Amino acid sequence: MRESIGHPWMGNSLPALKQQMLAEIGAGSIDALFEQIPADHRLRQPLDLPLGIKSESALRRHLTDMLARNESADTNLTFLGAGCWPHHVPAVVDEIVGRTEFLTPVWGSAQSDFGRNQAWFEYASQLGELLNMEVVGLPVYSWGCAIGHALRMAARLTGRREIVIADMFDPERLSVVENYCEPTDMPNHIKIRRVKGDPKSGLIDIDDLKGKVSSKTAAVYFESPSYLGLFETNAAEIGRIARQHGAETIVGVDPLTLGIVRPPADFGADIVVGPTQPLGVHMNCGGGVGGFMASRDEERYVREYNGFLVSITETQRPGQFGFGLASAHQTSYGMRENGKDWTGNSVYLWAIANAVYMSLLGPQGFREIGELIVTQSHYAARRLAEIPGIAIRYPGGFFKEFVVDFSGTGKSVAVINKKLRKRRIFGGKDLTPEGMKQCALYCVTEVHSTEDIERLASVIEQAVKP
Amino acid sequence: MSDNQATHLRQYHAPVWDEPVVMQLGYPGRRGQVFPQPARAAVEKVGTASCLIPKGLARTNAPALPEMSEPEVQRHYLHLCQETLGMLNISLFGTCTMKYNARVSEAIAQRPFVTDVHPLQPDDSMQGILQAIHEFDLGLRALSGMDQFIFQAGGGADAAYTNCVVTRAYHKSRGELKRRNEIITSIQAHPCNAATAAAAGFKVVTLNLEEDGYPSIEALKAAISERTAALFINNPDDMGIYNPDIKEWVRLVHEAGGLCFYDHANFNGVMGKIRARELGFDACMFMLHKTFGAPKGGGGPAVGAYGCSAELAPFLPKPVVVKDDKGYRLDYGRKKSAGKIREFFGNVPQVLKAYAWLLVMGRDGIDEASDISVLANNYMDHKLAKIRGLTRSNPQVTKHRLEMTRWSLGTLKTDTGCGTVEVSNRMADYGVDPWWMSHEPWIVPEPFTPEAGEMYSKEDLDYWMAVVARISEEAYATPELVKSAPHNQVIAQIKSDALNDPAKWAVTWRAYLRKHGDGSKSGSKPHAAE
Numbered sequence: 004m005r006e007s008i009g010h011p012w013m014g015n016s017l018p019a020l021k022q023q024m025l026a027e028i029g030a031g032s033i034d035a036l037f038e039q040i041p042a043d044h045r046l047r048q049p050l051d052l053p054l055g056i057k058s059e060s061a062l063r064r065h066l067t068d069m070l071a072r073n074e075s076a077d078t079n080l081t082f083l084g085a086g087c088w089p090h091h092v093p094a095v096v097d098e099i100v101g102r103t104e105f106l107t108p109v110w111g112s113a114q115s116d117f118g119r120n121q122a123w124f125e126y127a128s129q130l131g132e133l134l135n136m137e138v139v140g141l142p143v144y145s146w147g148c149a150i151g152h153a154l155r156m157a158a159r160l161t162g163r164r165e166i167v168i169a170d171m172f173d174p175e176r177l178s179v180v181e182n183y184c185e186p187t188d189m190p191n192h193i194k195i196r197r198v199k200g201d202p203k204s205g206l207i208d209i210d211d212l213k214g215k216v217s218s219k220t221a222a223v224y225f226e227s228p229s230y231l232g233l234f235e236t237n238a239a240e241i242g243r244i245a246r247q248h249g250a251e252t253i254v255g256v257d258p259l260t261l262g263i264v265r266p267p268a269d270f271g272a273d274i275v276v277g278p279t280q281p282l283g284v285h286m287n288c289g290g291g292v293g294g295f296m297a298s299r300d301e302e303r304y305v306r307e308y309n310g311f312l313v314s315i316t317e318t319q320r321p322g323q324f325g326f327g328l329a330s331a332h333q334t335s336y337g338m339r340e341n342g343k344d345w346t347g348n349s350v351y352l353w354a355i356a357n358a359v360y361m362s363l364l365g366p367q368g369f370r371e372i373g374e375l376i377v378t379q380s381h382y383a384a385r386r387l388a389e390i391p392g393i394a395i396r397y398p399g400g401f402f403k404e405f406v407v408d409f410s411g412t413g414k415s416v417a418v419i420n421k422k423l424r425k426r427r428i429f430g431g432k433d434l435t436p437e438g439m440k441q442c443a444l445y446c447v448t449e450v451h452s453t454e455d456i457e458r459l460a461s462v463i464e465q466a467v468k469p
Numbered sequence: 470m471s472d473n474q475a476t477h478l479r480q481y482h483a484p485v486w487d488e489p490v491v492m493q494l495g496y497p498g499r500r501g502q503v504f505p506q507p508a509r510a511a512v513e514k515v516g517t518a519s520c521l522i523p524k525g526l527a528r529t530n531a532p533a534l535p536e537m538s539e540p541e542v543q544r545h546y547l548h549l550c551q552e553t554l555g556m557l558n559i560s561l562f563g564t565c566t567m568k569y570n571a572r573v574s575e576a577i578a579q580r581p582f583v584t585d586v587h588p589l590q591p592d593d594s595m596q597g598i599l600q601a602i603h604e605f606d607l608g609l610r611a612l613s614g615m616d617q618f619i620f621q622a623g624g625g626a627d628a629a630y631t632n633c634v635v636t637r638a639y640h641k642s643r644g645e646l647k648r649r650n651e652i653i654t655s656i657q658a659h660p661c662n663a664a665t666a667a668a669a670g671f672k673v674v675t676l677n678l679e680e681d682g683y684p685s686i687e688a689l690k691a692a693i694s695e696r697t698a699a700l701f702i703n704n705p706d707d708m709g710i711y712n713p714d715i716k717e718w719v720r721l722v723h724e725a726g727g728l729c730f731y732d733h734a735n736f737n738g739v740m741g742k743i744r745a746r747e748l749g750f751d752a753c754m755f756m757l758h759k760t761f762g763a764p765k766g767g768g769g770p771a772v773g774a775y776g777c778s779a780e781l782a783p784f785l786p787k788p789v790v791v792k793d794d795k796g797y798r799l800d801y802g803r804k805k806s807a808g809k810i811r812e813f814f815g816n817v818p819q820v821l822k823a824y825a826w827l828l829v830m831g832r833d834g835i836d837e838a839s840d841i842s843v844l845a846n847n848y849m850d851h852k853l854a855k856i857r858g859l860t861r862s863n864p865q866v867t868k869h870r871l872e873m874t875r876w877s878l879g880t881l882k883t884d885t886g887c888g889t890v891e892v893s894n895r896m897a898d899y900g901v902d903p904w905w906m907s908h909e910p911w912i913v914p915e916p917f918t919p920e921a922g923e924m925y926s927k928e929d930l931d932y933w934m935a936v937v938a939r940i941s942e943e944a945y946a947t948p949e950l951v952k953s954a955p956h957n958q959v960i961a962q963i964k965s966d967a968l969n970d971p972a973k974w975a976v977t978w979r980a981y982l983r984k985h986g987d988g989s990k991s992g993s994k995p996h997a998a999e
Contacts (some may be wrong), residue, residue, distance in 0.1 A: 010834060012569045014926030015841045023847040024927060033840045036847050036869040039711040039911075044743050051611040055831025059573045062829055066821070070582045072597035077581030081591050086812050087999030092584075093502055095539060099546045099946050101575065106764045109565045115483070115897040116551030117959040119767050124976070125491045131977035132492075132532040136585030138976050141768075144623035145812045155668075178809035182634050187683065188488070188646040189637075197944075236523045241541075261516060264526045287587030288598055288768060289813025290820075302971040314974040315490070315981050318961040319953070325488075325963035329974035335626075335664030337909055340673040345579060345664035347626025348758065352766030362491050362542045363501035366531035371504040374518035381521050382511035400523045424591065432589055453508040 007265060011057065011424045041261040073428075076286070077443050080455055081429040084404050084446025085230070086146065086175050086278070088288050090259070091450055096283040096359045100352055119355070120326035123313045126354040129331040132294060133369070134275055135268040137300035142279050142293040142357075147176035149276035150224060150255060151183025152344055156307045157222035157251040158193055159343075165219045167250075169207055172197075172202065173230040174437060180275050193221070205397040205406075209234030209240060216248050224272075226255035227267065230303045230406030233234065233397055233443065236279075242271030244316050251279035258282055258295075260402050262369025263377065274298045283360025293350035294355075304312050305330050309344035372449050376403045380447040383456045387445075390464050396442060403448050412467035419443075422466035428459060473845070481900035482957040483706035486548040492978040494545060502539070509945050533979075541678040552959045555767070559929045560902035563873045563918030564659075566737045566756075567925075570764035571829070574822040583821060588813040592798040598817060599797035602790045605824035606776075612835070613733075613753050614746025620757075620815030621786050625734060626661035628754035628773025629701065631786060631810050632730045633669030635700045635752065635777065638784035638807040639728060643819050649698040649726070655684050657708070659734055660908055662701040671698060679913065682710035682863040689718055697727035705735050707907065707918055708862050709846065709870030719749035728752065728781070736760045737746035737922060738843050738872030741836040752777035762826030763819040770816040772823070838923040842872040845921035850874055850929055853919075856938045857945065858884060862913045872920060875907065879914035887944040887951045888915040894962065895954035901938040 010016040017026070030036055037045075056062055075081075076089045083089070099105065105119060113120060124339065127139035143149050143236055166184070184193035195211065199211040216223060223245040227235035235241070242252040253274045254267035259281045267275045279293035280286070298304040305312065314329035335342035364372065365453050384395045384405045392412030395405055409416055420430035420443070431443035497926040507518070515521060576581070586595055598673035606618040622628040631651075640646040652666035655676045663673045674692045676684035676804040683706065700722045712718070719729045731745040733752035737760055746787045757763045758771040765771065779786065787806040788799035799814065830838060847869050853859055858881030861874060882888035893903040907916035921930055926952070944951045955961070975981035 010837065012571070012829065012924045013834075013838060013841060014929065015845060015923065016837060020927050021841070021844060024844050028851050030847070032480060032870070033844050036843045037871075039705075039713065039868045039871065040739070042714075044748060046742055046744055046747070050573070050832040050835065052608055052827070052835070054830040055834035056828055057831075057834075059571075062825060063573055063577065065828065066577050066825060067580075069600055070577070070580070070597040070821075071982070072600070073582040073586055074594040075581050075585035076587065077585045079594075081587055081590075083587040085589060087588055089585070089587065093539075095501070095543045095546075098543065099550065100581065102547075102550045103570075104553040104555045104557065105549040106575070106766060107570045108553070108560070108767050109567065109765045110553060110905075112894065112897060112903040114894065114955045114958040114960050114962045115554040116767070118488075118549035119555070121488070121490065121552070122546065122549050126979075128490070128492055128978035129534055131979050132534050135532075136977075137980040137983070140976075144627060144769075146625075147809070147812050147891075148765050160738045175809060175812040179811060182808055182810055185670045186637055186641060186646065188641060188962045189650075191670055227499055234523050234526055235537075236526065261528065263522060263528055263531065264585055265528050285584035286587050287584055288586040288595065288817035290816035290818050292812055293770075297533065300971075300976075302767075305971065305974070310737065312974070312976045314968055314976050315978075316973075317964045319964065320961040323960050325960045327963045327965055327968045329976055331968070335660050338664075339660040339675075339909065340663040340665050340667035342660070343955040344668045345626050345661055347661050348624030348765070348769040348771035350623065350766075351768035352769045352770060355767075358491070359542060359546050359614045362535055362545070363539065365495070365500050365534045367500050367536070368502045368504065369532060369534070370861055375504050376509050377521045377719075378507035378511050378515060381515040382508075384700065385514050398634050399521070413638055419866075424594070425536045429587065429590055449504055452505075453510055464539070 038076045042060060079427045079429055080458065082431045082445045082447065082459065083429050085432045085444055086173055086291050087292060088446055089286060089450050090281050090448055092283050092285050093360065093363050094358050099359050100356045105352060105355055113325055115438060116324060120313055122355045122358050124315055124326050126358040127313060130297065133258055133266065134297050135266045136275060136297040138305055139295060139297040140308050141313065142295050142354050143310055144294065144349055145292045146276065146278040146294040147179030147257065149296050151180050153223055153253045153274045153276050153296055154193065154224065154307050154378050155183060156343055157253060159307055160251060160303060161249065163219055163221035165196060165220055167196045167198055167215050167223045169200060169225055170197045173341055183300065185333065205231055206235055206237060207241060209237055212241065212244055216244055216250060219444055220248055220250040221439060222251040222253050224253040225436060228257055228260065228402040229399065231406050231418055232401035234400050234402060238267065238270035257402065260373055263373035276385065279353055279357050282357040284356050293353045306333060307343055309334065310346045310349065317456050362368045375449045379451055380405060383447040386456055386460045387463065390467060392467055404444055404446045408442045414467050416441050416443045419463065419466045423462055426462045428462055478939060479656060479900055479936060483554060483959045484551040486552055488545065488548045488552065488631055490978060491535050491545055497536055499536045499538050501537050501542045514731050518677055532571065535598050542725055542928065552837055554897060554902055556902055558900045558902065559925060559933045561904060561921060561933055562902065563905045563920035564734060565905065566759040566920060566922055569924045570762060570931050571825060574825040578818040578821050579936035583818055596796055599790050601821055601824050603792050605795055605820060605827060606790065609755060609776055610828045612740060613776055614744040615753060616779040617782040617785065617789060618774050618776040619785050619789055620772050620774055620820045622773035622775055623811050623816060624771040625754065625756045625768055625773045626665060627810060629732065629774045630665040630669065630777045633665050633779055634807040634810060636728055636783045638671060638805065639781060640698055640746040642805060649696055651696045652699050652701055653692050653697060654701040656660045658701060658703050658732060662732060662813055666701065670819045679864060682708050682866055683712040686714050686717060689721060693721055693725045695725065697722060697725050699728040699730055700731060701730045703732040703734055705738060705871045707873065707875055709865065709874040710866055711871060716748055735872065738839055738890040740839045742839060745956040746778065751781055757819055761820040761823035772816050772819045789812055841923040842921060845930060846870060846872050846874060849919060849921055849934060852934050856941050858941050873918055875913060875916055875918045877913040877915055878917065881941060881944055882915045885944040885948045887948050891951050891954065895940045896936055897952045897955045898957040899935060901936050
């Protein structure tokens with residue numbers, strides 16, 4: 004009975020078609036086609052899985068019932084950031100990345116998948132304008148992965164095996180970076196040296212940096228805004244110290260800041276990395292993350308990229324342009340273990356989301372969103388600081404994230420967040436496990452209205468009352 | 470080929486929009502998004518944005534982005550969509566298992582209960598998605614015999630890398646990492662196996678293939694030593710050939726103290742037929758964007774689902790989704806964990822789509838899908854063999870191949886000068902997605918590797934083969950027609966000489982303007998905006 008039901012996703016699930024194909028092959032049964040697999044390798048019992056439900060309506064019901072148990076930034080007010088941030092995603096972005104032409108293919112060719120390649124080139128071109136850099140690779144898996152590849156790039160370029168990064172570092176990204184730097188047992192292990200933060204400003208302690216950068220340093224890496232949200236005001240000085248010792252300067256940056264602040268290249272950065280999720284990608288439970296890599300257009304950098312670089316080029320037809328991969332042989336596809344790190348599927352669909360997003364915003368949009376975020380976040384910080392017992396650890400010079408210190412309230416962040424939760428608010432990330440007792444990292448963006456901030460403040464006021 | 474006469478080849482032409490690069494579009498002052506002005510209350514309290522940006526950091530030159538209205542942006546990118554063939558017709562892109570990517574799964578994954586969830590939310594606020602992940606994990610355990618899966622890896626190569634970090638952590642825990650610094654793999658394994666091993670600090674030992682299509686057991690024995698950290702292997706490989714000695718391989722590597730990792734890139738032909746754990750493997754990887762029906766996105770977001778034995782599970786990157794009497798939670802408290810290989814816990818929407826696929830297929834559908842994949846490949850084997858200029862790899866292997874077969878156009882190339890690149894370009898003129906050739910290195914000359922899968926109908930496969938047959942005829946009759954293809958595509962063949970020349974390559978518009986002028990002077994440049 005079941006055999007006679009054509010499966011909606013399998014064109015050849017009809018017995019008649021199977022028979023026709025078997026007849027062409029001259030085989031007696033489908034099972035005979037598996038003759039290569041020794042009998043003692045074959046599964047003896049049926050799979051421990053239910054029968055297929057086949058029906059689209061039944062599937063939809065099953066999954067939506069299950070997922071309706073989630074809360075989200077749609078049902079709750081959220082102040083969580085730390086590597087994945089609540090931002091507005093324009094509807095046109097969703098339309099374009101939902102198109103089957105972009106959503107489903109695997110690779111194609113320069114000619115047949117021209118449109119997608121152009122969109123990729125436009126991702127790099129627009130990000131290049133924001134960053135003031137001429138080389139932007141297709142994105143890698145995440146910001147942490149971009150840092151990892153950039154650090155390894157610097158190690159190859161300099162032949163050195165030490166890097167210097169800030170003490171206060173997102174533990175998510177740090178764990179990724181540590182894996183890229185390999186354990187001490189490996190011959191190419193890269194040693195990570197940590198620079199102290201200035202307790203007052205939260206920025207990199209320049210004196211400590213001077214003592215840690217040496218002729219062994221492959222790269223100095225820092226972020227602006229940093230993990231705790233702060234703009235690094237000594238970027239030029241940090242780059243100068245790195246250059247003095249022949250080290251590369253690698254900087255992480257939130258691209259949404261670049262309508263209002265100067266890009267790292269203006270302060271001497273050699274390689275710039277950062278997150279792509281803020282550029283029009285939903286949080287997706289963390290599945291929206293991606294990382295960009297950019298540099299000057301110098302051969303020594305270009306020849307070290309692990310991923311793809313999409314270049315504009317001519318075609319055989321005069322007056323026509325197309326796109327191909329620049330310096331492609333160096334990847335692991337071409338050179339296996341001798342390639343630059345490795346590459347594979349990444350987050351290339353999100354590169355198209357990023358391209359559409361940047362086109363929609365343009366220079367005015369980037370300025371406006373930057374101004375809005377920086378104003379709203381400072382307003383939120385100032386408003387929370389009015390609550391007795393609450394202090395802002397670094398009260399100025401941040402972008403969208405800031406550290407709220409609850410220790411003066413006598414209440415723990417865990418308890419306060421639980422109370423917020425009851426009022427459908429996700430409080431900031433608890434920094435207590437990271438050594439900042441009863442502090443939380445709050446994130447305020449363009450999606451938060453003044454009313455949202457007031458609601459947060461009034462619930463916290465209640466929550467911290469003795 | 471008689472069937473060719475019966476199959477009508479479409480009079481296809483790709484849409485040509487002659488679409489400018491976005492950097493050439495727009496008009497000063499135009500815009501596609503407007504954000505609210507900061508509230509008056511906020512400005513009164515903290516001042517304007519310019520007072521909040523530290524001294525010296527403020528941007529003075531606006532970025533030279535296009536200035537476009539919302540419909541202009543939408544139209545531009547829709548034109549680029551249309552100038553992308555993708556898999557709109559028949560794409561037999563071997564090794565990547567082209568599947569139907571169900572729209573219902575997209576519709577569900579695009580709802581706020583997925584898109585607007587933050588990964589650091591409390592566990593009890595994301596029970597739905599954690600349940601889906603856990604139940605899918607159980608499904609993969611059923612298919613593999615492994616004890617725990619994670620989804621942190623952003624693709625198949627990233628899962629191979631995951632395996633490297635788990636291998637490191639395992640040997641380190643036994644104090645053997647310094648000594649065990651070699652990974653054994655085969656020349657036919659995907660390049661990412663060798664590349665991630667090297668990037669993780671291992672030496673790579675590569676086995677070559679023998680006449681039967683897989684490396685000999687003697688070669689493996691010679692490669693194994695007390696330095697062996699692990700074996701990374703796929704089976705069947707891209708030739709559609711199954712290594713019948715694989716159990717003995719695993720035994721030998723284990724005997725020497727190494728781990729065995731099964732790269733299940735080619736799972737489609739054996740799903741429901743074998744289980745990695747029962748063959749002795751310690752860990753395996755599934756590509757959810759291939760075998761499990763999640764979309765490929767033209768290169769991700771993808772998922773390499775990585776599963777392993779209970780013995781290796783403590784070393785997995787964290788967090789792991791677990792179920793206890795309180796419900797589902799993300800377990801971060803794993804002391805032996807190898808840390809993280811990517812932030813958070815994976816491309817969750819893709820995991821959800823794969824879970825949907827598993828539910829719709831079920832044990833009956835999965836078994837039938839592997840049946841159909843192998844049946845369809847063998848059907849194609851029989852028909853392709855009749856086309857002039859094509860030969861099958863490893864002709865001495867007479868047993869039926871599994872879900873794909875590597876073919877060679879070496880004869881066609883010698884006879885006509887048309888090889889796999891030329892034929893693939895010509896395929897696109899008939900509305901067929903250019904095929905996959907082979908990973909590096911090419912073991913057979915002028916390779917191509919069709920994989921039928923279970924989605925495409927017999928009529929689709931017949932059409933695809935009729936196109937190959939037609940192009941073979943064209944190659945023998947009018948080789949220039951094939952060599953200069955495509956003719957019905959968005960653009961003509963690209964010139965690749967600039968792509969490896971630092972003076973000419975341009976991976977951003979600003980680099981293009983610097984190296985090639987403003988684009989308005991020559992007919993061979995992108996046209997300037999009016």
